[in-house]
Amino acid sequence: MTRIAELARKIPDIAINTAEKAVRTKSRDYFFWSPILKAQLDHVMADAVVSPKNESEVMRTLAACWELDIPVTPRGGGTGNYGQAMPLAGGGVLDMMSLDHVRSIDAGTVVVEPGARLSAIEDLTRPSQGLELRMYPSTVETASVGGFIAGGSGGVGSIRWGMLREPGNILNLRVVTMEETPRCVDLTGDAIDAAAHAFGANGVITEVTLPLAPSYDWVEMLVSYPTWSQALEAGWTVTHHEGLWLKELAAVEAPAPYQYFARYRKFLESGDNVLCILAAPNAVAPLSDKLKRQGGRIAYQSDQLSDTDRKGLTRLHHLTWNHTTLQARRVDPEITYLQVGIPVDRPLETLDAISRQFPGELIGHVEFVRASGRVYASSLPLLHYQNAERLLEISLWLEAAGCTCYNPHSYRLEEGMHSDVDPVQLQMKKDHDPKGLLNPGKMIAWENAEYRFDPAVHRPFPGLQKAKS
Amino acid sequence: MTRIAELARKIPDIAINTAEKAVRTKSRDYFFWSPILKAQLDHVMADAVVSPKNESEVMRTLAACWELDIPVTPRGGGTGNYGQAMPLAGGGVLDMMSLDHVRSIDAGTVVVEPGARLSAIEDLTRPSQGLELRMYPSTVETASVGGFIAGGSGGVGSIRWGMLREPGNILNLRVVTMEETPRCVDLTGDAIDAAAHAFGANGVITEVTLPLAPSYDWVEMLVSYPTWSQALEAGWTVTHHEGLWLKELAAVEAPAPYQYFARYRKFLESGDNVLCILAAPNAVAPLSDKLKRQGGRIAYQSDQLSDTDRKGLTRLHHLTWNHTTLQARRVDPEITYLQVGIPVDRPLETLDAISRQFPGELIGHVEFVRASGRVYASSLPLLHYQNAERLLEISLWLEAAGCTCYNPHSYRLEEGMHSDVDPVQLQMKKDHDPKGLLNPGKMIAWENAEYRFDPAVHRPFPGLQKAKS
Structure with a gap:
């Protein structure tokens, strides 16, 4: 029995799709904009797409994958273009788009599940409260809020509100850990920084609280x-x-x-x-x-x-x-x-x-x-x-x-961020994903905690080699 | 017959008050916060307070004063503290507080008469539109909008919206000129700069258009x-x-x-x-x-x-x-x-x-x-x-x-602004007030077009000497 079949046996009520076309589609993003990433990642494909409907199903999925050592790569709208959501080591793509509820809109904030599309959130906040998102990527109609936070950095609105990860632009992130018994961890304040723009490699975002902005007829x-x-x-x-x-x-x-x-x-x-x-x-x-x-x-x-x-x-x-x-x-x-x-x-x-x-x-x-x-x-x-x-x-x-x-021709966090190891981000991965099963191959620090960024060096990377082998 | 009596004869339907106590009150602001200004200005007093009810009465008042060579010092709420609205050369204080209508609130802007108190404007914009003023002085309850623009520079809200005279924070100013036949001049764009913070010395503000901000329960x-x-x-x-x-x-x-x-x-x-x-x-x-x-x-x-x-x-x-x-x-x-x-x-x-x-x-x-x-x-x-x-x-x-x-112990525009002659502001005074009757003694440039600011020099000033004589 394959590991995926075992997974299906463990979580029989959670949607798992192994049809090749569906899996291929959900294993890709706009990586092909980069000729370099196209050459590197074109073959990348998961073994299955798992589509939980709520946080509890996310937790049960992660528990089962942890037990079976199945890599899990969370995915939102798939509008990224660095291969952020591509499953380098195969395993399961965790399709978050069924967690798309807007839980509350109150006092200038919105609480949403990660699979909500950004424009769908505004469709609710605009008429009811005259409020809109502070910022969004140009893919606002198709991108999910979780994907924006896990893989984006700013967008339309940043001219006024600054970048996405500046203090006050994300009020709360809830992430689920990849452990024997997954936990829900609520992050506020500076702790948000470690999980935002981490490609879901140190926790699976299951709830987002964002501040809203007054809406205008722009x-x-x-x-x-x-x-x-x-x-x-x-x-x-x-x-x-x-x-x-x-x-x-x-x-x-x-x-x-x-x-x-x-x-x-x-x-x-x-x-x-x-x-x-x-x-x-x-x-x-x-x-x-x-x-x-x-x-x-x-x-x-x-x-x-x-x-x-x-x-x-x-x-x-x-x-x-x-x-x-x-x-x-x-x-x-x-x-x-x-x-x-x-x-x-x-x-x-x-x-x-x-x-x-x-x-x-x-x-x-x-x-x-x-x-x-x-x-x-x-x-x-x-x-x-x-x-x-x-x-x-x-x-x-x-x-x-x-x-x-900020190299958009690399799928690695540090190369895209032009940064050395982020020790806080790495520590969160150690705490939340001790087996290194979440979106493997994206965080150089996980493989090399001494890594220092050098723009002149495009390093061969174990994560990808493993995926190719 | 005194000039004021002649004025009353020319504009019999416009309120003129010559009662000493009323005139003294309306001839003063918070200048006494400065021991220097207190010594210099304590004696300053107009001959009368003229209180027009609308723009047409403002124009008729200015025409009459022009003919009679009566200095006119416009005054709002009187909350300034540099003697901005004090009539150094006597004559008439033009009390603008009866022009207090809020003409319209629309598309995020408000059109108001200059005598409207700032908090009174917000009392209308908040409940009807969820909008408030972008910024106000701490005297928001008593200051007039015209006085704020003529004598203020920023305040509560400037941390977000910048200073009052930055582009976009005042959309339109209407001023009336001091001429034989006073004109209404609508100022937009950069032209606003010359009349804002000019203490009313180059035109009497009769209408203000301001952009509003979304209101919050701060x-x-x-x-x-x-x-x-x-x-x-x-x-x-x-x-x-x-x-x-x-x-x-x-x-x-x-x-x-x-x-x-x-x-x-x-x-x-x-x-x-x-x-x-x-x-x-x-x-x-x-x-x-x-x-x-x-x-x-x-x-x-x-x-x-x-x-x-x-x-x-x-x-x-x-x-x-x-x-x-x-x-x-x-x-x-x-x-x-x-x-x-x-x-x-x-x-x-x-x-x-x-x-x-x-x-x-x-x-x-x-x-x-x-x-x-x-x-x-x-x-x-x-x-x-x-x-x-x-x-x-x-x-x-x-x-x-x-x-x-920015010296708050001087009643002179340039000393307060730490600036040399502002040629555009001066030109507007020449255009709008050729006799120099508007708020005389405040604009050094009018007396000395070559003036250059030097923080070490507190110059004796003809305007004040004239007032004392």
Whole structure:
């Protein structure tokens, strides 16, 4: 009897699917955006998909897998693109999407199960309370809240509320441990940091408490500039004005907007460098005033449209964050991207230098965000990929220029986070997953507690070798 | 016939009061907080108080005064404390408090007449729309919105929304000019800057459009620390977290909280250095967690009170901004204060140095605010005043330490703003008030367009000499 058959015998009332097509689908995310990850992970496949309906079923599943030494990789909406939810060592994918209840909405907070889709949460909070999520990824319609917390870092809304893991943006996380007798552990305050953005490798999230934000009828704007420098300068400037209430401000370099934003092409010209903006209605007038003074042309404004113009449009967040890359890949499937932190004290000079250094190879895409009390230019440039050596060369040039490359071409936590071992995250894995069965192969620290990040080194990694063997 | 009698004949249907007591009352503000201003301005008195009921009456009043060369000093709630609304050259005080209508509340904005008291505006916006003012001075119950804009710079709420004159925080100002035929001029965008904080010297504000903020049931907290450095460090740290939604965070050094916050003394100990906080309900838990980790004791929290404890309390904003000074003066009427901008890159070191340099003479009071995308420590230290020479000595020491002293012991715009001539503000005065009749004596530029600010020089000033003669 296979281990999966034994598992099914132990938890007969919990849905287990071993049909190859279903398992393959649930074993994958958008890893294939990265040619490197595509080569590394294309074969990765679980043995089964287990779909618990509630926390109790999660606990029983983990207990059974613990006993049978079956690796378990939790999965939400599957919209990640680093292989976060891919089961490197096979075993079970723990499909969390049936735990999708919104438990309560009260006093500006929402308590939800991890499988709730982000937009489904807002569908409840908006009409009943005039509240919305503080931030969401551009995949808000398909991503789950648990997946966002386990694998995301910020998004639409971070320009105002900071990054997802800043204090106050997650109020409570409940995780279930992977032990003989799984426990529910409620995390608050700083303890949340260790479990958020851990890819579910140190506990399975079963409940999330998030603070909400006042909802607005956000006005969408595309503002075009003749040069990339002007667009960046304008975006950087207006982001600093606390009085202009924005939900999103991204800058995208020519020729990407005209080439890739197909539904919005009718508003654009081929040389347009574009700011993509979501603004509160009471910010639109002073914002427009500022942007026009800096040479901008209001190419599109959602509250000023004719019905004809409105036809065929999507929503503006579908041009931002990872959807910028998605739109580009729809036109040119070879395009991939980078994630580059730009030095806070010389952002425009650095972005200019990048633009000059890699013309045609990198196309600028900057998300303006707040973090820890400062405004940052977070760069997600589109990349016309050549090969792994060239990618490393570009990354090292960027690092030498003072940038921080959060590598989206690695499925390993530390490489994506540009960080050494996180001892607190590691300790939580030791405490919650002593056998190392949760999402194996993602946390370098588990294999090497002395690991120190070096952007020049892409290390072979035991977790993956095991998966291949 | 006196000029005032002629004025009354020209505008017989507009209320004019020449009764000495009424005129004296309306000729004064809280200038007497400053021993320097008290000596300079105590004699200042208008000849009459004119109280128009609407914009049309304002225009007719100004036309008549223009013809008769009568100086006009607009006045709101009279809660300023630099003599902003004091009629240095006599003439008429233009009492704007009868123009107090809230014209509309819509799409997150409010359109009001200048004489509306700030809390009266919120009394309308809160229940009907769940909205409140973005910021207000600690005198919110008595100050007028026009006076706040003409003479204030920020307040409770600036920790989130920045300072009052940052783009987007005032959407529209309508001013009436002082000419033969007064005009109504609508100011938007950057043009607002010239008329805001001009003490009404370049136009009489008759309508204000402000953006509103979502209202919360703010939780009041007093958090005490054994040392001033700890309180500052904690306040500085948590202010940087965008995810903690605060309306106010002030730090007050021992022994001021215990000595001066009489109604809250029951929660305090004599050595307490205190953070005064207004926090959104969904920020309280993570905020408390952070503050306690930094050595704080939650001395008072408004949502955790017994009815007994609640008795006799006021509202927490009455401990902050200029009310900190007010509370101190209730116990020790000799106390005055300074307004000190602290270098953004070394705030805690600088505040420590000030504390060490002037023990017992300056008592620390810091308001944490956002401005232009950064967090600032804005210092309003209490001062045990000795004499004008010592005040200058302290100011020059602070300037040498990299601070900016916004002198609250001067009634002149430029000295209070620590600025040279503002050419745009001056040009607007030339355009709107060619005879120089509006609030004369406040804008140095009007008398000397070459003026350059020097903190070491307190200049004798023609405007005041004229008033004395």
